[in-house]
Amino acid sequence: MTGIIDVSQLVKTYGDGTKAVKGISFSVNEGEFFGFLGPNGAGKSTTIKILTTLLQKTSGSASVAGFDVVADAPKIRKIIGVQNQDTVVDEDLTGRENLVLQGQLQQMHATAIRERVDELLKIVDLADAADKRAGFYSGGMKKRLDLATTLVHNPKILFLDEPTTGLDPQSRAAIWAYLKKLNEQGITIFITTQYLEEVDRLCRRLAIVDLGEIVAQGSPADLKQEIGADSISLGFENSSMNGGGDTRKRAREVLQNKFDRISNVVDSDIGLTVYAKNGSYMVPELVRAFDEAQIRLSTIGVSSPTLDDVFLKHTGKRIRVEEVSSTNMRGMFGRRRR
Amino acid sequence: MSFFADAFHLFVRSMKKLVRNPILVFFSLFQPIIFLLLFTQLFSGLGRFLGAGLLSYTAFATAGIVLQNAFSSAFQSGTAVVDDIKSGFLSKMLATPVNRSAILFGRLLSDVFRVVVQTVIILILAYALGVFPAVGAIGYLLVIFIVAFFGLAWSGISLALGLKTKSAETVFGIAGAVTFPLLFMSTALVTAGFMPGWMQTVSTFNPVSIAVNAIRNPITGCNVNQTMCNIGLDWNTILQAFGVIGGIGIVTLGATLYLFRKVVS
Numbered sequence: 001m002t003g004i005i006d007v008s009q010l011v012k013t014y015g016d017g018t019k020a021v022k023g024i025s026f027s028v029n030e031g032e033f034f035g036f037l038g039p040n041g042a043g044k045s046t047t048i049k050i051l052t053t054l055l056q057k058t059s060g061s062a063s064v065a066g067f068d069v070v071a072d073a074p075k076i077r078k079i080i081g082v083q084n085q086d087t088v089v090d091e092d093l094t095g096r097e098n099l100v101l102q103g104q105l106q107q108m109h110a111t112a113i114r115e116r117v118d119e120l121l122k123i124v125d126l127a128d129a130a131d132k133r134a135g136f137y138s139g140g141m142k143k144r145l146d147l148a149t150t151l152v153h154n155p156k157i158l159f160l161d162e163p164t165t166g167l168d169p170q171s172r173a174a175i176w177a178y179l180k181k182l183n184e185q186g187i188t189i190f191i192t193t194q195y196l197e198e199v200d201r202l203c204r205r206l207a208i209v210d211l212g213e214i215v216a217q218g219s220p221a222d223l224k225q226e227i228g229a230d231s232i233s234l235g236f237e238n239s240s241m242n243g244g245g246d247t248r249k250r251a252r253e254v255l256q257n258k259f260d261r262i263s264n265v266v267d268s269d270i271g272l273t274v275y276a277k278n279g280s281y282m283v284p285e286l287v288r289a290f291d292e293a294q295i296r297l298s299t300i301g302v303s304s305p306t307l308d309d310v311f312l313k314h315t316g317k318r319i320r321v322e323e324v325s326s327t328n329m330r331g332m333f334g335r336r337r338r
Numbered sequence: 339m340s341f342f343a344d345a346f347h348l349f350v351r352s353m354k355k356l357v358r359n360p361i362l363v364f365f366s367l368f369q370p371i372i373f374l375l376l377f378t379q380l381f382s383g384l385g386r387f388l389g390a391g392l393l394s395y396t397a398f399a400t401a402g403i404v405l406q407n408a409f410s411s412a413f414q415s416g417t418a419v420v421d422d423i424k425s426g427f428l429s430k431m432l433a434t435p436v437n438r439s440a441i442l443f444g445r446l447l448s449d450v451f452r453v454v455v456q457t458v459i460i461l462i463l464a465y466a467l468g469v470f471p472a473v474g475a476i477g478y479l480l481v482i483f484i485v486a487f488f489g490l491a492w493s494g495i496s497l498a499l500g501l502k503t504k505s506a507e508t509v510f511g512i513a514g515a516v517t518f519p520l521l522f523m524s525t526a527l528v529t530a531g532f533m534p535g536w537m538q539t540v541s542t543f544n545p546v547s548i549a550v551n552a553i554r555n556p557i558t559g560c561n562v563n564q565t566m567c568n569i570g571l572d573w574n575t576i577l578q579a580f581g582v583i584g585g586i587g588i589v590t591l592g593a594t595l596y597l598f599r600k601v602v603s
């Protein structure tokens with residue numbers, strides 16, 4: 001028990017019997033930029049809610065900055081900043097009023113609030129729009145305001161649930177740059193996101209959860225090295241030209257019979273992903289073998305391991321980045337919970 | 339100390355939201371004002387059949403309209419709490435050290451404030467139509483005080499419904515289904531003597547009648563059946579109303595507190 005966040009055998013079973021978290025353990029060091037990744041429904045948001053004292057755990061233990069999430073919840077609330085997956089700002093209030101209210105809820109002194117709010121408005125580049133109602137803000141501005149509200153009380157730890165999902169690339173880059181700066185100032189950041197490139201660049205360590213359990217954890221470099229193989233992505237032409245719907249199955253047979261250097265084969269959206277050492281040398285052989293088996297390839301590509309491959313290996317799924325349009329869908333069909 | 343400061347800040351937030359959405363105030367004031375301007379004219383002939391026939395119908399109905407307004411205003415309180423749950427704002431508040439009960443108290447405070455403001459608007463309009471308290475200015479104070487008390491108890495029902503169902507539509511639906519039967523089976527718009535026997539019985543036990551009688555007395559200066567006027571304040575009726583509304587309030591606010599604790603933990 002030495003980390004700023006310590007989780008041990010944490011279990012959460014909901015009232016309807018759903019086991020969202022099935023005994024996970026991990027620890028985050030002070031000042032770390034920690035990525036908490038996993039497919040939809042893996043238990044990420046549930047874990048964050050428990051750590052931020054919004055949800056009661058079923059069993060196990062969890063502490064934040066040495067405070068128990070149940071017994072010392074009020075102490076934890078004073079030192080954490082929490083950003084929800086959905087952007088939460090009061091649209092009837094101005095940007096400034098949102099920040100001031102947050103400072104008041106954090107029970108800060110009025111003068112301290114005023115100074116801090118002015119400072120934050122400049123930092124998140126909302127000084128010009130500060131006295132406009134948040135309802136008139138763009139999606140990116142709302143997200144920046146939301147992030148700023150989590151920072152009013154100078155928290156030691158930030159919990160961020162998908163802070164950049166649904167944003168345009170420019171706003172996204174701005175938020176990542178700002179998070180990096182915060183982390184350099186010593187704030188511990190605990191983040192869930194679908195943007196693996198940024199995780200690779202910024203997170204010192206990460207954990208991957210799937211179906212309520214931690215399936216891998218370590219530094220991005222270590223996790224990639226563990227794969228130890230290049231990935232070869234194979235795309236097949238549509239199945240009718242390949243003589244039946246079982247192209248993947250036939251291709252797997254070919255791979256199994258003719259290649260012994262392959263470490264793993266996984267289904268992908270377009271066909272299969274093959275993991276092997278020195279993958280680029282295998283390409284000619286692969287093309288020849290599939291040609292003989294009358295399986296037509298539409299694409300073939302080789303890449304050295306990325307976090308995407310790490311994710312795919314451990315969860316069997318590719319992480320899917322929701323593009324900006326999906327936020328409109330969300331608005332139309334109601335909120336989704338994860 | 340933090341309880342009052344927290345509640346005050348959240349009260350200010352609710353007030354800002356209200357002022358910036360005047361359409362909400364307009365909607366809940368719309369019906370009472372139509373009643374005051376048109377309904378009372380439609381039934382202006384009714385005055386001489388009520389009790390001793392000493393009153394204009396407008397003066398008689400004002401109390402009922404004030405109460406109707408308290409009803410519709412209080413029911414929007416439950417929808418506001420549903421909004422905060424759905425938008426995630428409640429979660430955001432709960433992740434801060436803010437006093438839990440203050441969240442509820444700030445909400446109730448703003449509900450009461452709103453009912454009072456709307457009541458004042460209706461009383462000013464009634465004044466323009468020639469209705470003013472028979473017992474003088476203290477009558478206004480009493481009316482406002484009883485309405486505020488009633489609004490508080492009724493907000494409790496609305497909040498409890500909102501917390502329980504987490505659906506604004508349900509709160510509105512139930513509000514609509516409950517308001518008119520309770521209003522029509524009460525002395526809000528006619529005296530008990532005007533009703534069929536069974537309805538008189540219902541009306542006697544209807545909390546709306548009890549509240550409306552207490553609001554009416556300071557305005558008309560008459561007794562409950564309007565058979566005797568210029569009797570001044572009828573403390574029996576007024577204190578009875580405080581007792582009944584207080585009892586309802588304890589139950590509804592207790593339920594609200596219980597449901598809120600469940601949502602919070």
